Amino acid sequence: LRQQWLDRIKTAADPAAIEEVRLAALGKKGEISLRMRELGRMTPEERQTTGRALNELRDEIDAALRARKLALEDAALEERLAGEWLDVTLPGRPRPRGTIHPISQVTDEVTAIFADMGFAVAEGPQVESDWYNFDALNIAPEHPSRQEMDTFYMHRAEGDNRPPHVLRTHTSPVQIRALQEQGAPIRVIAPGRVYRMDMDQTHTPMFHQVEGLAIDRDISMAQLKWVLEEFCRSYFEVDEIELRFRASHFPFTEPSAEVDIRCSWEGGQLRIGQGDSWLEILGSGMVHPYVLRSAGVDPDKWQGFAFGMGIDRIAMLKYGIPDLRAFFESDLRWLRHYGFAA
Numbered sequence: 001l002r003q004q005w006l007d008r009i010k011t012a013a014d015p016a017a018i019e020e021v022r023l024a025a026l027g028k029k030g031e032i033s034l035r036m037r038e039l040g041r042m043t044p045e046e047r048q049t050t051g052r053a054l055n056e057l058r059d060e061i062d063a064a065l066r067a068r069k070l071a072l073e074d075a076a077l078e079e080r081l082a083g084e085w086l087d088v089t090l091p092g093r094p095r096p097r098g099t100i101h102p103i104s105q106v107t108d109e110v111t112a113i114f115a116d117m118g119f120a121v122a123e124g125p126q127v128e129s130d131w132y133n134f135d136a137l138n139i140a141p142e143h144p145s146r147q148e149m150d151t152f153y154m155h156r157a158e159g160d161n162r163p164p165h166v167l168r169t170h171t172s173p174v175q176i177r178a179l180q181e182q183g184a185p186i187r188v189i190a191p192g193r194v195y196r197m198d199m200d201q202t203h204t205p206m207f208h209q210v211e212g213l214a215i216d217r218d219i220s221m222a223q224l225k226w227v228l229e230e231f232c233r234s235y236f237e238v239d240e241i242e243l244r245f246r247a248s249h250f251p252f253t254e255p256s257a258e259v260d261i262r263c264s265w266e267g268g269q270l271r272i273g274q275g276d277s278w279l280e281i282l283g284s285g286m287v288h289p290y291v292l293r294s295a296g297v298d299p300d301k302w303q304g305f306a307f308g309m310g311i312d313r314i315a316m317l318k319y320g321i322p323d324l325r326a327f328f329e330s331d332l333r334w335l336r337h338y339g340f341a342a
């Protein structure tokens with residue numbers, strides 16, 4: 001009897017089967033229970049020996065059932081673990097990783113350098129009214145820079161005779177917007193996209209400028225010079241920097257200067273800071289009283305400087321990139337070559 005039960009327990013394959021065996025043996029109508037009940041009809045001697053044997057058998061069956069249940073659970077866990085086995089030492093599958101576009105990197109860098117000198121960031125729309133882009137900046141309607149030649153005009157609806165909006169041709173309209181919003185004194189830069197109809201090795205129809213504007217009671221060109229020299233030292237990472245201010249003309253500054261940086265070309269390699277060559281990097285000047293008045297600032301109380309620098313241009317210079325168009329072709333091989341992508 002004992003062996004029969006132990007065999008049944010050993011071959012029970014799942015929890016349901018174990019429960020079945022338990023009921024058949026130890027349940028109310030189970031075999032062992034029924035036999036226990038028969039004890040009453042036995043002689044005291046028989047009862048004592050059979051009773052003890054039955055008690056032992058019951059305990060043994062009970063223990064065997066529990067052991068079998070544990071063994072089954074262990075086996076199930078083992079199987080699951082085997083199925084879920086994970087080799088944590090396997091190298092991961094490489095995934096393509098994005099990187100910050102070089103122009104954005106340079107913009108961030110430029111912004112950080114000017115931030116150290118106390119310049120906050122101002123912004124304006126890329127689709128600009130002709131008033132902000134031209135009139136407010138003292139650019140008369142007949143001025144050559146208004147010609148369809150290099151300005152992108154937005155179309156008005158048929159019958160709408162208001163002057164068309166333009167894609168801003170420079171970041172200078174942000175001078176007006178920042179002054180209108182914040183008034184004087186002010187110290188801001190305005191990095192962003194600008195648009196002109198032009199396309200060759202050093203021009204793309206969309207490019208980037210950073211505008212600078214500092215207005216206070218007595219700001220002079222000497223401060224403009226210092227700020228630009230400080231910027232160049234920091235940006236080009238050379239101690240010796242020489243800037244050359246060339247008299248120029250912009251309608252929105254008086255006097256105006258184009259600024260060149262001293263450099264050399266040794267075996268086709270550009271070196272900033274020393275040499276016999278000059279490279280133009282920006283336009284600048286003292287803000288024209290007309291511009292201050294346009295923005296509601298009293299030119300008898302306030303004065304200051306402004307400059308506009310090509311971000312793409314200084315990016316080309318720093319990284320030795322010969323063709324500006326490559327910046328906007330999203331060619332991963334090109335980006336990797338210059339270390340701009342992983």
Ligand code: PHE
Binds near residue numbers: 172253
């Ligand atoms: N807006 C001028 C340009 O795009 C640059 C400039 C800005 C010049 C501010 C003077 C002062 O060429």
